[in-house]
Amino acid sequence: MEKEFDYLIIGQGLAGSILAYTLLEKGKKVLVLDEPKLQNCSKIAAGICNPITGRNLVRTWKSRELFTFLNDFYPKLEKQFNSNFFFSVPIYRPFQTLEQQQDWSAQEEKATEEVIYPKNPLFEKNVNEPLGGLLIKNGGHLRTDIFLEAIKKYLIEHNAYQEKLFDFDDLMLNDKATKESYQKVVYQDIKANHIIFCRGVLDKTNPFFDKLPIAPAKGEILHIDFDKIEENKSHQNQEMIRKLNQFILNKGCWLVPFKDKIIENNLNNKVNGLDENVITTFRTGSTYNHDDLTLKPTEEARQEIETKLKGVLNLDYQVTKQEVGIRPSTRTRYPLMGTHKDYPQMSIFNGFGAKGVSMIPYFANEFVEHLFNGKELDKILRVNKWLLK
Ligand SMILES: Cc1cc2nc3c(=O)[nH]c(=O)nc-3n(C[C@H](O)[C@H](O)[C@H](O)COP(=O)(O)OP(=O)(O)OC[C@H]3O[C@@H](n4cnc5c(N)ncnc54)[C@H](O)[C@@H]3O)c2cc1C
Structure with missing residues (x-):
């Protein structure tokens, strides 16, 4: 295997994968090192992309740019990898309070092509929506598990992936032994011009970037x-499950059908009665905990999610699995990216918190433009001000 690369990337979560893809597509030689046994929150994420979030139902930061980019990016990769992992699914948000509803009723002009304010409840039965709700048309869902496998296959095909635990003790940055390797990166038998850390929450203990405001959230x-x-075999419940297949429901918690495209296509062809192609498997959640950062599932979290779900949905279900991940959130609530002030051959691309699926494709492109052409990064994202502290 080739041992010299333009970019050495550590971590194959969504951040490392999409950054590596973006660099490879620009003709760079890339190697991604990843140890799959470590925590990887990308694998268990619900994969929802939602342009209107929070209690106040406001447009997320840069949502226009992010959504224009991702709605092109993921479908393009589906074609390229001949795989199905991205689904445009509207998000239905029943109003939680009268105040929320009145805010929207008072400003109906807020309704756009993206956001519809249906006057009547959408489900009528089984869903607790006495105040109606908002329908966000531009929502989406990435099957992160399928996506990460597809991109790993692509990396392997491009000799750009090695399963390996990266150890800082073996990293040499200022190897002055030869002029050529000065200011490059030497890691064991690998040489690269630049190293980029995409280790998610584990970069909190990265000795070069440990001053960054990463605030892990379980x-x-x-x-x-x-x-x-x-x-659920009754006609009414079956119709309800069929309807739930077509939305991401979001009131206090979210409920997302775990689709794949074969099912979606068949669904469009069937009209009456539930059949084996209707999805009955959903994911629901999630919790936020900044104190307990263990990877152990907890009874409290399960109860919290179930209480919220039962508050919005009157339909019985069976819990088949509970998963845990630690989000690389930040105290600033913005991602973090940039090159180290003392090591021009070292960067980080991280801090995507709870919105990696919608943010990473756009910012991978921005970051590559920054690395190649010196395009200025938004001030809020830059890392060097933290390294000075
Ligand atoms: C319960 C839950 C639900 C979520 N739902 C959503 C959602 O609906 N929508 C959304 O956009 N986001 C969601 N997220 C957030 C999303 O998962 C993150 O934004 C995103 O996955 C972060 O990706 P990452 O690549 O930065 O980190 P990670 O996915 O954690 O990847 C880091 C990678 O680095 C590797 N690594 C670390 N150290 C080393 C080392 N020393 N050597 C080799 N490899 C190493 C790890 O093995 C891992 O593969 C959710 C998160 C959780 C926990």
Whole structure:
């Protein structure tokens, strides 16, 4: 295997994968090192992209740019990898309070092509929506597990992936032994011009970037299934499950159908009665915990999610799995990226918190433009001000 690269990337979560892809597509020689046994929150993420978030239902930062980019990016990769992992799914947000509803009713002009304010409840039965809700058309869902496998296959095909635990003790940055390797990166038998850390929350203990305001947030998520419940065989419940297949429901917690495209296509062809192609497997969650950062699932989290779900959905289910991940959130609530002030051959691309799926494609492109052409990064993202502290 080739041992000299333009870029050495550490971590194959969404950040490392998409950055590596972006660099490879620009003709660079890239190697990604990843140890799959470590925590990787990308694998368990619900994969939701939502342009309107929070209690106040406001447009997320840079949502226009992010969504224009991602709606092109993921479908393009689906074609290229001949795989299905991205689904445009509207998000239905029943209003939680009268205040929220009145805010929207008072400003109906806020309704755009993206956001619809249906006057009548969408589900009528089984969903608690007495105040109606908002329908966000531009929502989406990435099957991160399928996506990460597809991109790993692509990296392997380009000799750009090695399963390996990166150890800082073996990193040499200022190897002055030869003029050529000065200001390059030497890691064991690998040489690169530049190293980029995409280790998610584990970069909190990165000795070069440990002053960055990474604020880990544990998240738990439940896999649930409607299939094994006897009363869900009734016509009414089956119609309800069919309808739930078409939305991401979001009120206090979210409920997302775990789709793949074969199912989606068949769904469009069937009109009456539930059949084996309707998805009964959903994911729901999630929790936020900044104190307990263990990777252990907890009873409290399960109860919290189930209480919220039962508050919005009147349909029985079985919990089939509970998963945990630690989000690389930041105290600034913005991602972090840039090159180290003392080591021009070292950068970091991290801090995507709870919005990696929508943010990473756009920012990978911005960051590559920054590395290649010196395009200025938004001030809020830059890392060097933290390194001076
Ligand atoms: C419960 C939950 C639900 C979520 N839902 C959503 C959602 O719906 N939508 C959304 O946009 N985001 C969601 N997120 C957030 C999303 O998961 C993150 O934004 C994103 O995955 C961060 O990706 P990352 O690549 O930075 O980190 P990670 O996915 O954690 O990847 C880091 C990688 O670095 C590797 N690594 C670390 N150290 C080393 C080392 N020394 N050597 C080799 N490899 C190393 C790890 O093995 C891992 O593969 C959710 C998160 C959680 C926990």
